[in-house]
């Protein structure tokens with residue numbers, strides 16, 4: 001029997017053993033050279049935590065409020081596509097584990113369980129991630145379904161006018177299953193011998209003309225708050241404020257889109273400074289430890305989203321595996337807070353982290 005994992009990274013190997021190669025590669029892979037994929041994790045390792053001592057930390061509390069919703073920790077489940085490729089219960093298992101842990105789950109537009117199945121599976125606070133398709137009526141219909149089914153926010157992904165070049169998917173001729181959400185609307189079946197079937201599907205449906213003015217359109221079709229996911233620069237953060245989004249997610253899509261885009265933790269601060277606390281800044285990419293969560297919060301994120309580790313937990317052991325991943329991260333964060341002299345999430349401040357900037361790191365390398 002495999003040894004029990006003691007940190008979330010150890011779920012990756014369990015997932016590899018549990019899954020067909022095509023699906024494991026789909027989950028684990030990044031774009032092209034996978035340079036950014038590696039950097040997302042490594043950049044965290046260059047940041048140090050500056051603890052305060054002689055503070056009474058006999059009681060610590062990781063709870064926080066995200067977009068007005070009280071949660072047990074500044075941890076959210078990132079939207080990731082097609083959970084049934086990892087486990088037969090798919091997104092329903094992920095949603096139940098999120099509900100039990102009292103953390104917010106963001107359901108992917110490309111989920112394998114329907115919006116209705118996820119909504120009726122538990123009482124968790126849920127957000128809905130949106131892709132805008134060329135056939136905008138499909139995206140509008142999905143927004144309305146999410147709203148009708150009690151999802152509390154729309155997270156528009158803005159870094160995917162086209163799918164990044166994922167070479168493992170090309171080699172494996174990755175096949176997307178039929179997605180029940182789109183039954184009767186659009187077929188996900190593709191039959192190309194040339195490479196990734198998922199990429200062929202994506203290039204047929206994704207609306208590459210989506211631009212800033214369309215935020216107005218999206219806001220006009222829903223009463224839910226609209227956040228954008230995939231911002232990496234100060235300029236785009238300022239533009240996001242101008243068009244009136246309710247929040248920003250600093251993300252490079254888990255390094256699956258543009259390779260050589262910066263590690264997200266290296267650009268978090270420039271976005272936080274640009275936004276000046278006017279709207280929440282959330283964060284994802286490479287979070288594998290409670291110390292990573294602490295660092296992102298110290299730099300100014302309100303919460304972090306977890307992508308691959310959740311899928312690996314799901315693949316390894318269904319709902320229970322997802323619970324383990326979330327609880328491990330929560331426990332590690334709580335310990336980091338205690339060892340740094342922070343009793344609450346609000347106590348975590350910029351002075352608790354000494355960020356080594358990317359420039360300083362590369363100057364040191366040369």
Ligand SMILES: Cc1cc2nc3c(=O)[nH]c(=O)nc-3n(C[C@H](O)[C@H](O)[C@H](O)COP(=O)(O)O)c2cc1C
Pocket residue numbers: 026027028040078079080081108109110129157229251252253254255256284285286287305306307308309311
């Ligand atoms: C297998 C996989 C599928 C993903 N699917 C989506 C998706 O459907 N929509 C989306 O906005 N982001 C998607 N993402 C990106 C995640 O939301 C998130 O940005 C990323 O996984 C965070 O990085 P991490 O995996 O290092 O935690 C996906 C990521 C992975 C790994």
Ligand SMILES: CCCCCCC(=O)C(=O)O
Pocket residue numbers: 081110131163201202205206253256
């Ligand atoms: C429109 C189909 C694209 C699905 C890809 C899901 C995704 O975002 C990913 O990173 O994979």
